Amino acid sequence: MTQDGVNKGRRRFLYIAAGAMGAAGAVGVATPFVRSWYPSEKAKAVGAPVDVDISTLESGEMRIAEWRGKPIFIVRRTETMIENLRKDELTSRLADPESEVASQQPEYAQNTLRSRAEDLLVLEGVCTHLGCSPQFRPEVEPQPFDANWMGGFFCPCHGSRFDLAGRVYKGVPAPTNLVVPPHVVQGSVLTVGEESA
Numbered sequence: 001m002t003q004d005g006v007n008k009g010r011r012r013f014l015y016i017a018a019g020a021m022g023a024a025g026a027v028g029v030a031t032p033f034v035r036s037w038y039p040s041e042k043a044k045a046v047g048a049p050v051d052v053d054i055s056t057l058e059s060g061e062m063r064i065a066e067w068r069g070k071p072i073f074i075v076r077r078t079e080t081m082i083e084n085l086r087k088d089e090l091t092s093r094l095a096d097p098e099s100e101v102a103s104q105q106p107e108y109a110q111n112t113l114r115s116r117a118e119d120l121l122v123l124e125g126v127c128t129h130l131g132c133s134p135q136f137r138p139e140v141e142p143q144p145f146d147a148n149w150m151g152g153f154f155c156p157c158h159g160s161r162f163d164l165a166g167r168v169y170k171g172v173p174a175p176t177n178l179v180v181p182p183h184v185v186q187g188s189v190l191t192v193g194e195e196s197a
Contacts, residue, residue, distance in 0.1 A: 049193030054120070054185070062136045064125065067181060067192045071125035071133055073153075074190060081164050082118055084140065084150045090163060093148075095170045096177055105180035106195060114165040114180050122183045122192065123166045125153075129174040132157040138164070153178070 050067045057063055057076045065072040077085075084090060091097040099110050108116055115121050125133050134153035143149040145159060153162040161169040166178030182195040 047193070049191050052190045052192065053188060054190050055188035059119070060138060062138075065192060072181060072192050073121070073123045073125040073136065073178075075121040075123075075136070075138075075164065077113075077119050077121055077164060080140070081138070081151060082113065085113055085163060085165050087150070089148075090150050093169055094163065094167045095172075097167055099167065099177060101176050104177045106182050108195075109180040112165065114167065114177070116183070116185065120185065120190070121165065122180060122190065124179040124181055126179070127155040127157070127160050127174055128168070128176045128178065129155065129158055129160050129172075134160065134162060134178075 047068060050065055050072070052063065052065045052072075052074060054063070054074060054076070057074065059076050059078045060081070062073055062075045065074060096104075097112075099105055099114055102110065105114055113121070114123075127134050132155050134155040137143065137149070137154050138151045139149070140151050141149060143154070145154060146161060150163065152164050153166070155161070155174070158173045160172040160174035162174070162178050163169070166180065168174045168177050181192050183190060183192045184194050184196055185191075
């Protein structure tokens with residue numbers, strides 16, 4: 001204590017303690033504010049790539065996954081399905097057989113089969129007309145909606161039809177082919193949402 005009755009050591013301690021408490025309070029308030037700038041786990045998951053085990057996917061079967069809130073159709077095509085996709089009698093009935101709308105598929109899928117590997121088809125299962133989900137109809141037999149059906153996808157809501165490469169038929173409400181999402185296959189794992197490993 002000094003002559004004037006002021007304890008300078010005590011005052012210094014109080015200043016330091018008050019400063020430390022103020023700094024801790026500022027950090028406590030700022031932390032949630034700064035963390036709010038980061039994307040949430042839900043937001044990250046919406047755009048994050050999705051891995052699908054395709055080791056048990058048999059020829060002629062379809063599996064459905066989800067990516068960015070959309071159904072992803074994964075089809076293991078048979079040799080017959082692949083041969084039918086190349087037939088002129090089918091391609092002459094399609095609106096965009098060469099997949100010329102570049103935004104509908106990555107560059108590596110801009111081919112007749114619209115895929116990286118001939119037997120594996122990966123599509124967004126969303127009709128390009130009004131966003132309905134088409135039904136998988138792989139049978140090559142007359143259907144009520146098409147007497148010359150060669151297998152593919154049928155949207156019962158408004159009658160849009162797509163072949164087993166997701167290419168749209170002429171004269172249906174859907175304006176473009178089904179979208180091929182970016183994807184890559186490593187062994188028996190399909191990753192939707194990535195283009196390279």
